[in-house]
Amino acid sequence: MAPSATFIDVEPPTVIGPATKKATRPSNALPQSLIQGAKVAKRESFDPAKHLSFQPPKSIYTMEQLGLQGHGISPNAASEPFPLFTQEAIAQMRAEIFDEKVLAECQYSSTFNKNMVRGMGPARAPFTYDAWKSPEVLSIISQVAGIELVPSIDFEIANINISVRDENSEVEKTISLVSDDELPAVAWHYDSFPFVCVTMLSDCTGMVGGETALRAPNGEIMKVRGPAMGTAVVLQGRYIEHQALKAMGGRERISMVTCFRPKSPLVKDETVLVGVRGISNISELYTQYTDYRLEILEERIRHQRKQEREREVAQRPFNVPDMKRFLTNQKLFIESMLQEIQEVD
Numbered sequence: 001m002a003p004s005a006t007f008i009d010v011e012p013p014t015v016i017g018p019a020t021k022k023a024t025r026p027s028n029a030l031p032q033s034l035i036q037g038a039k040v041a042k043r044e045s046f047d048p049a050k051h052l053s054f055q056p057p058k059s060i061y062t063m064e065q066l067g068l069q070g071h072g073i074s075p076n077a078a079s080e081p082f083p084l085f086t087q088e089a090i091a092q093m094r095a096e097i098f099d100e101k102v103l104a105e106c107q108y109s110s111t112f113n114k115n116m117v118r119g120m121g122p123a124r125a126p127f128t129y130d131a132w133k134s135p136e137v138l139s140i141i142s143q144v145a146g147i148e149l150v151p152s153i154d155f156e157i158a159n160i161n162i163s164v165r166d167e168n169s170e171v172e173k174t175i176s177l178v179s180d181d182e183l184p185a186v187a188w189h190y191d192s193f194p195f196v197c198v199t200m201l202s203d204c205t206g207m208v209g210g211e212t213a214l215r216a217p218n219g220e221i222m223k224v225r226g227p228a229m230g231t232a233v234v235l236q237g238r239y240i241e242h243q244a245l246k247a248m249g250g251r252e253r254i255s256m257v258t259c260f261r262p263k264s265p266l267v268k269d270e271t272v273l274v275g276v277r278g279i280s281n282i283s284e285l286y287t288q289y290t291d292y293r294l295e296i297l298e299e300r301i302r303h304q305r306k307q308e309r310e311r312e313v314a315q316r317p318f319n320v321p322d323m324k325r326f327l328t329n330q331k332l333f334i335e336s337m338l339q340e341i342q343e344v345d
Contacts, residue, residue, distance in 0.1 A: 010071065012270040013190045013239060018110035020278040022344050026109040030098070031164060034252065038098035040091055046130040051089035053230060054140050057082035061224070063236070067216045072239035073194055073267055076146035078214060079234045081200075081227040084140065089131065090201055090230050093256065096125040097160050097201075108279040112187075117160040119281055125157075132157045132258050141260060144234040145195050149260035152193045152271060153288035155280060156259040160201070163253040188215060191237030192275035193259035198235065200227040201254040210247030214240055227255075238270060261292075265299035269333075273340040282344050293337055297330060 057079040063069055066077050085093075096102060097117050102124050108116045122129040131137055132151055142148045151157050204210065210226030212233060224233060226247065235242065247253050261269055273289060304326055311318075 013241070015190050015192055015238075015272050015274045017192075017274040017276075018112040018278055020110035020112075022278055023280065023282070024109050024278075026107055026115045028114070030103070030115065030162065034164060035098045035100075035103070038091075038094040040095040043095065044088075044092055044127065046089070046092075046127050046134060048134055048136040051086050051092070051131065052136060052140075053083045053086045055083045057144060057234075060144065060146075061214070061222065063239070066214060066222065066240060067218055067220075068239060072236050073262055074145055074147040074236060076144070076234075077236055077240055078212070078224055078242075079144050080224060081231040081233050082144070083230060084137075084199060084232040085131070085230045087230060089127075092127045093125075093131075094201055094254070096120065096128050097254075099124070110279050113161050113279075115162040115164075116279060117162065118158075118279060119155045119284060120157070121154060128256075129154070129157050141195075141197055141234060142263075145236070145260070147267070148263040149195055150263045152259040152261045153285070153292060155284050155288055156193065156276070158256045158258040161253075161255050161257065165251050188241050188243045189275075190239070190241060191235075191259070192272050193261060194236065194238045194269070194271065195260040196235050196237045197232050197258045197260065198227070199232040199256040199258070200229050201256055202229060202250065202252050204228050204247075204250060204253075207250035207253070208248045209245050210253065211245045212242055213245055214242050265296040266303065269293070269296060270336075272336075277340075277342070277344065286341055290337065290341070293333070297333060300326075300330060
């Protein structure tokens with residue numbers, strides 16, 4: 001599924017990450033009621049026939065509508081929330097997220113989000129991992145995104161943002177960069193990865209707000225309505241400035257963010273690590289990042305060699321500008337890796 005639009009060669013937006021520079025555990029414990037309530041009688045394996053409830057989104061906003069035609073890797077900008085997982089699937093995911101071992105090893109905190117679960121991996125969260133790796137789910141996400149996608153790296157399967165109402169307060173303590181209840185839950189930002197899929201894991205009955213706001217270059221703001229349990233939103237977040245608006249009401253707000261990149265090695269990959277370096281196991285993050293990036297480089301070189309062999313067979317002359325363009329692009333690709341792989345004190 002290749003994008004049909006023509007894309008322009010421009011510098012991608014700058015990503016601003018949290019002030020947190022290395023992995024930090026949350027200072028506040030999650031309520032026991034949340035942990036106990038997530039337990040299930042039986043852990044199951046992911047079964048697309050049982051655990052998917054996909055219905056296509058009623059609307060998909062385009063990059064052109066946002067004044068960003070030609071930017072990014074797909075003409076599709078963001079979807080309206082659409083049904084993706086059944087309640088049984090959500091229950092299995094929550095059971096893995098709030099498992100004692102996962103909470104002990106995979107909780108992170110930053111200046112952006114006070115309580116996250118990340119990097120669960122296939123051993124600790126097989127249901128969640130298998131769901132996002134399944135051909136059925138990848139086909140759905142790619143269909144909505146308008147380009148064939150794969151999960152960026154295993155560590156990003158998945159990032160769970162957790163917000164729980166303070167039992168001693170009438171106001172929900174949203175995981176937030178700011179404390180004012182009139183301000184957004186997360187400041188305007190760009191994502192580190194090309195696409196994200198945000199899935200709601202909470203019952204949103206009685207919840208008001210929670211929309212995703214998209215800001216066009218001219219300052220115009222477009223809002224994507226808030227999700228319901230089991231629904232998802234697909235967003236080209238690397239290239240669209242956006243924020244999650246505060247949701248009021250409800251006992252909790254738990255969302256799962258899964259990051260995606262283009263499957264084809266020939267599509268540009270402008271992934272950066274600034275948004276995730278301080279909230280990750282650095283060894284795992286760098287290992288997975290360098291592995292897939294080197295694989296992309298390898299496939300691009302194979303493709304270029306094949307084209308060169310075909311050129312020789314066809315007895316066409318060597319094209320100096322084309323070869324220099326290819327080599328320059330790979331040089332920039334490697335230089336971006338050098339920029340992202342940094343020592344963390």
